[in-house]
Amino acid sequence: MIPVEDYLAKILEGVSPLPTVQTPLLDALGTVVAKDLEAQLAVPPFTNSAMDGFAVRFKDVRGTNPDHPTQLPVQEDLAAGVGGEHALKPGNAARIMTGAPLPAGADTVVKVEDTNIAPGPTDLPGTVTFYQVGNEGANVRAKGEDVNVGDMVIHAGEEVTPALISAAASVGYNELPVHARPRVAVISTGEELVAPGRELSGGQIPDSNSLLIAALAQTWGAEVVFRGRSGDSPEALAQVYDQAAEQADLIITSGGVSAGAFDVVKALGVEHGFEFTKVCMQPGKPQGHGHWETGGRRVKAINLPGNPVSVFVSFTLFVRPVLAAMAGRSEQLATTHAIAATGWKSARNRRQYAPVVARQTDRGLEITPTHVLAGKSHMVATLPRATGLALIPAETSFVDEGSSVAYIQL
Numbered sequence: 001m002i003p004v005e006d007y008l009a010k011i012l013e014g015v016s017p018l019p020t021v022q023t024p025l026l027d028a029l030g031t032v033v034a035k036d037l038e039a040q041l042a043v044p045p046f047t048n049s050a051m052d053g054f055a056v057r058f059k060d061v062r063g064t065n066p067d068h069p070t071q072l073p074v075q076e077d078l079a080a081g082v083g084g085e086h087a088l089k090p091g092n093a094a095r096i097m098t099g100a101p102l103p104a105g106a107d108t109v110v111k112v113e114d115t116n117i118a119p120g121p122t123d124l125p126g127t128v129t130f131y132q133v134g135n136e137g138a139n140v141r142a143k144g145e146d147v148n149v150g151d152m153v154i155h156a157g158e159e160v161t162p163a164l165i166s167a168a169a170s171v172g173y174n175e176l177p178v179h180a181r182p183r184v185a186v187i188s189t190g191e192e193l194v195a196p197g198r199e200l201s202g203g204q205i206p207d208s209n210s211l212l213i214a215a216l217a218q219t220w221g222a223e224v225v226f227r228g229r230s231g232d233s234p235e236a237l238a239q240v241y242d243q244a245a246e247q248a249d250l251i252i253t254s255g256g257v258s259a260g261a262f263d264v265v266k267a268l269g270v271e272h273g274f275e276f277t278k279v280c281m282q283p284g285k286p287q288g289h290g291h292w293e294t295g296g297r298r299v300k301a302i303n304l305p306g307n308p309v310s311v312f313v314s315f316t317l318f319v320r321p322v323l324a325a326m327a328g329r330s331e332q333l334a335t336t337h338a339i340a341a342t343g344w345k346s347a348r349n350r351r352q353y354a355p356v357v358a359r360q361t362d363r364g365l366e367i368t369p370t371h372v373l374a375g376k377s378h379m380v381a382t383l384p385r386a387t388g389l390a391l392i393p394a395e396t397s398f399v400d401e402g403s404s405v406a407y408i409q410l
């Protein structure tokens with residue numbers, strides 16, 4: 001048996017970020033920026049008003065207070081979006097809306113609430129009386145006060161978040177150079193599998209793994225381009241592999257990797273130079289990986305075991321980091337300390353990853369396995385309750401109630 005960390009290192013060997021593709025902003029959500037980008041526009045792009053109010057020269061309103069109001073003629077209205085050159089005549093005010101360019105000569109905006117003019121839609125008044133003014137420069141947003149043209153605003157390696165998308169748009173971009181989203185193909189294997197919702201005849205079960213894997217892959221930023229099923233014959237599986245490899249960067253299979261007489265993934269994989277190993281963990285001990293070659297393509301493949309909880313755990317430990325590396329980001333599963341709210345049996349000589357429910361109590365973060373059988377790998381119906389995984393060292397064969405346990409929040 002090899003340790004989890006060693007197997008992960010093996011599976012990550014040779015995995016590098018996918019090529020850069022120019023991607024429309026919204027489609028890039030969740031991907032990773034591949035190149036540094038300079039601002040093509042300043043933010044703000046021109047000096048403008050931060051308030052609905054009146055643009056003035058500060059010297060024309062200096063000293064204004066409720067006991068000494070100031071009255072000025074109003075020369076024009078300036079709405080957000082107005083173009084052209086506008087200059088404020090000395091001794092005048094211009095009514096101005098938030099986001100409208102400040103007219104030449106003006107240096108200060110007095111908000112409408114500090115005047116005799118009613119806020120909201122009203123005709124242009126002939127004069128305005130100010131009761132209060134801020135400091136010189138009040139309520140003015142200066143051109144470039146956030147960033148200037150040429151400033152490096154978006155950096156390679158940053159994840160594309162909603163805020164990054166809006167920043168990119170604001171500095172002049174409508175697409176971003178990002179690492180391509182990993183394209184994933186999913187294959188379920190096993191003669192017993194039928195499509196979900198179908199009536200079962202003897203020995204059959206619904207194929208839940210292909211959905212679990214596809215949904216996890218999407219959750220972690222991949223695009224699922226193929227989902228197929230194969231029985232337990234090598235010919236059928238080879239055919240599905242060929243189809244899967246056509247458009248995918250990564251093929252993920254489930255089932256058929258352990259010691260059964262019909263473990264086709266292993267049998268076929270061994271013929272194609274795949275490696276199958278026992279990893280020192282429960283669930284998810286039997287694992288495999290390799291490359292499927294077809295039509296001049298060589299596509300990485302990861303062979304997960306068949307039991308659904310094993311799939312969930314091994315996806316988290318091995319597939320997520322591979323997807324992250326392909327997407328151009330590095331990923332570490334963070335563990336925190338939790339307290340076992342109940343005792344449970346762990347695996348002897350294997351590290352257990354037990355699906356658990358965590359809740360905050362006055363003792364701290366308390367965790368309980370989603371099922372009394374803890375790390376048993378077929379407990380798929382209770383898996384959705386899990387908020388994370390408890391990581392129990394190989395040396396521990398029983399987790400005592402009240403003991404401190406490493407917890408991975410998912």
Ligand code: AMP
Pocket residue numbers: 188189190192193205206207208209210254255256257258260305306307308
């Ligand atoms: P295997 O590794 O192929 O022997 O499968 C281990 C266990 O997982 C068996 O009980 C299978 O029936 C079950 N299993 C395998 N593939 C799936 C799947 N796609 N969906 C649900 N259960 C599966």
Ligand code: MG
Pocket residue numbers: 189190191255256263306
């Ligand atoms: Mg099977």
